Amino acid sequence: MYVCDLRQDTGGHWFIRIDDDKPDKSVKTEGIERTQQGLKRAKAEGKKLGRPEAKGTTASVQHLKARDMTQAQAAAELGIGIATVKRHWNKS
Numbered sequence: 905m906y907v908c909d910l911r912q913d914t915g916g917h918w919f920i921r922i923d924d925d926k927p928d929k930s931v932k933t934e935g936i937e938r939t940q941q942g943l944k945r946a947k948a949e950g951k952k953l954g955r956p957e958a959k960g961t962t963a964s965v966q967h968l969k970a971r972d973m974t975q976a977q978a979a980a981e982l983g984i985g986i987a988t989v990k991r992h993w994n995k996s
Contacts, residue, residue, distance in 0.1 A: 958992070965992040
């Protein structure tokens with residue numbers, strides 16, 4: 905059983921509608937399976953998956969690190985977030 909509707913009327917009374925069966929999740933499952941099949945096929949074809957590396961960002965951060973800037977100063981100089989600078993700070 906699961907709650908499929910929960911409302912409060914203007915008088916402050918709560919109305920709860922409970923259903924016996926869970927909603928059909930086959931549509932979501934089919935989508936996940938298709939995605940996994942597509943990723944598997946792409947990998948077998950030798951395609952590189954995922955986000956491309958930000959090599960330019962790493963080089964820029966390393967350059968500013970070599971100039972003895974702090975991470976906050978590097979972030980301000982490059983106009984990027986501090987988390988991005990931290991991610992590229994110790995890469996070579």
